[in-house]
Amino acid sequence: xxxxxxxxxxxxxxxxxxxxxxxxxxxxxxxxxxxxxxxxxxxxxxxxxxxxxxxxxxxxxxxxxxxxxxxxxxxxxxxxxxxxxxxxxxxxxxxxxxxxxxxxxxxxxxx
Amino acid sequence: xxxxxxxxxxxxxxxxxxxxxxxxxxxxxxxxxxxxxxxxxxxxxxxxxxxxxxxxxxxxxxxxxxxxxxxxxxxxxxxxxxxxxxxxxxxxxxxxxxxxxxxxxxxxxxxxxxxxxxxxxxxxxxxxxxxxxxxxxxxxxxxxxxxxxxxxxxxxxxxxxxxxxxxxxxxxxxxxxxxxxxxxxxxxxxxxxxxxxxxxxxxxxxxxxxxxxxxxxxxxxxxxxxxxxxxxxx
Numbered sequence: 001x002x003x004x005x006x007x008x009x010x011x012x013x014x015x016x017x018x019x020x021x022x023x024x025x026x027x028x029x030x031x032x033x034x035x036x037x038x039x040x041x042x043x044x045x046x047x048x049x050x051x052x053x054x055x056x057x058x059x060x061x062x063x064x065x066x067x068x069x070x071x072x073x074x075x076x077x078x079x080x081x082x083x084x085x086x087x088x089x090x091x092x093x094x095x096x097x098x099x100x101x102x103x104x105x106x107x108x109x110x111x
Numbered sequence: 112x113x114x115x116x117x118x119x120x121x122x123x124x125x126x127x128x129x130x131x132x133x134x135x136x137x138x139x140x141x142x143x144x145x146x147x148x149x150x151x152x153x154x155x156x157x158x159x160x161x162x163x164x165x166x167x168x169x170x171x172x173x174x175x176x177x178x179x180x181x182x183x184x185x186x187x188x189x190x191x192x193x194x195x196x197x198x199x200x201x202x203x204x205x206x207x208x209x210x211x212x213x214x215x216x217x218x219x220x221x222x223x224x225x226x227x228x229x230x231x232x233x234x235x236x237x238x239x240x241x242x243x244x245x246x247x248x249x250x251x252x253x254x255x256x257x258x259x260x261x262x263x264x265x266x267x268x269x270x271x272x273x274x275x276x277x278x279x280x281x282x283x284x285x286x287x288x289x290x291x292x293x294x295x296x297x298x299x300x301x302x303x304x305x306x307x308x309x310x311x312x313x314x315x316x317x318x319x320x321x322x323x324x325x326x327x328x329x330x331x332x333x334x335x336x337x338x339x340x341x342x343x344x345x
Contacts, residue, residue, distance in 0.1 A: 010180040011153065014170055014187040015160035021194045023217035027210075029202035034195070041332055042196055046165070047291050048304040048327030049190045052320050053169055054284040055305035056312050065309055073278060080282050084289035090132070093286035094279055101278055 072104035072111075115243040122247025125227040133223060133252060134259045136164055139279060141263020143168070146276045148175040151264045158260040162253065163221065165287065166190050168280060178317040186320050197225040201245070204232045208242055216242060219249025296338060300331030 025032070058073045059065055066074075080097035087093070104110045113121075137158070144154035149171050157167050166187045173183050197220055205213060228245040235241075270276050292298050304327025311319035 006180065007153065007174060008156075010174070010183055011157055011160055011170070013180065013184045014157075014166065015162070017184055017188045018161055018163050018166060018191050018194070019218055021188065021191050022198055022220040023214065024195055025199035025202045026205055026213050026217050026220075029206055034199055037332075039196070040335065041328060042192055044297065044300040044328045044331035045189060045192045045324075047288050047297050048300045048331065049169075049186070049320075049324045050165065050284040050288045051301040051305040052308035052323035052327060053186075054281040054288070054308075056308045056319070057172070057281040057284075059309050060312055065312060073281075076278070077281060077285060080285045081289055084286050088290045090283065090286040091135070093289075094282045097282040097285070098279060101275065105275075 068111075070110050072101050072108075075104060076100035113238050113240055115240045118238075118240045118243035119247035121231070122228070122244035122249075123251045125231060125244075126224065126248040126251040129223045129227065130251070130255050133164075134255055136283075137256050137259025138263040138266065139283070140164065140167055140171075141260040141265075142267025142270060143263075143277060143280055144171040145264050145267040146270060146272065147172045147280075151268065154264055155257075155260055158256055159253075161187070162218070162256065163187075163191055163194075164256075165284075168283060172277070172280065173317065173320075176317065182317045182321065186324075189321070189324055193222075194220065197222075197229075200229055201225065201232070205242055205245075207239075212242060216245050216249065219246065219253060221249070221252055224249040224252050294338075296331045296335040299334045300327040303327045303330035 025034070054077075056065075058077045059067070059071065069075075076097045079100045080093050083089075083096045084093040140158070141154060144157070144167075145151055149157075153174075154171070157170065161167050161170065169190055170183060170187055173186065178186075198217065201216075201220065205216060208216070224245060227248050231244050232241060267276070288301055292301060304323050307323035307326040308319060311322045313319070314322065
């Protein structure tokens with residue numbers, strides 16, 4: 001994306017789709033019903049989208065996939081999954097993940 | 112009948128405990144956005160124009176990575192699809208309002224404002240002034256989101272990049288996703304989407320995010336359909 005104007009217009013469009021999604025059924029209530037399969041599909045959406053973004057964030061460095069099992073971000077993220085599963089606490093997950101990544105990078109000298 | 116004023120402040124009070132979770136998120140959002148390279152003015156504007164935490168977290172790095180506008184808007188649309196559920200669920204309670212009230216309340220319909228308002232509506236049924244409750248809750252959240260973003264931007268601009276604060280982003284996503292995984296179909300959706308996200312990373316125009324998300328949703332739906340068939344013995 002080039003140019004500040006394009007970026008601002010894109011953010012405005014992101015705002016518009018967010019607003020219209022929230023307005024949808026409030027505006028058309030009583031005229032349109034949500035089919036059952038669509039309702040079930042929506043429960044998978046946040047899980048899938050956030051995962052699709054998270055793993056590349058962890059494994060891609062400088063534009064290429066880092067498949068090394070010693071990738072400190074990957075190891076720290078696996079630990080964070082464990083913490084999130086056991087504690088269901090956002091702050092514990094972030095704290096353990098960041099500490100593990102720093103520990104492996106600066107303590108053990110992993111790249 | 113409760114007055115607009117008392118409904119409004121009941122909404123403010125109900126929302127207040129949730130700010131404990133929202134304000135730190137706003138701080139992290141502001142700090143992360145400037146760390147990944149979003150200009151401060153744009154980072155702040157996103158908090159009022161988009162006004163959706165997870166969508167903003169996702170949009171920030173995508174903007175910096177020169178993602179095409181259409182892909183970015185589509186990604187934000189997909190991640191915000193859950194708001195369709197909120198919209199459908201509060202719609203019966205807001206039926207009689209004017210279009211401008213409906214628009215205002217739709218703008219304020221975040222996860223947290225929805226959560227306290229639907230609880231209030233379902234418990235009391237609300238009166239003719241019940242929309243003031245959602246307005247109070249939504250406005251409380253909105254104000255704290257704007258202020259915490261601004262403070263986060265201020266802090267984030269002073270954190271050295273060697274700290275890799277941007278790693279907090281996937282960690283936040285992990286913290287959100289893991290508790291949402293309630294059965295095998297959700298686990299499958301998450302795993303398939305994550306692996307496809309890496310495999311499809313090289314696709315042009317950052318199409319990989321959309322392809323991987325759709326693959327995850329399809330995997331989850333397929334497994335769920337299979338599980339339902341087994342339960343019902345068909």
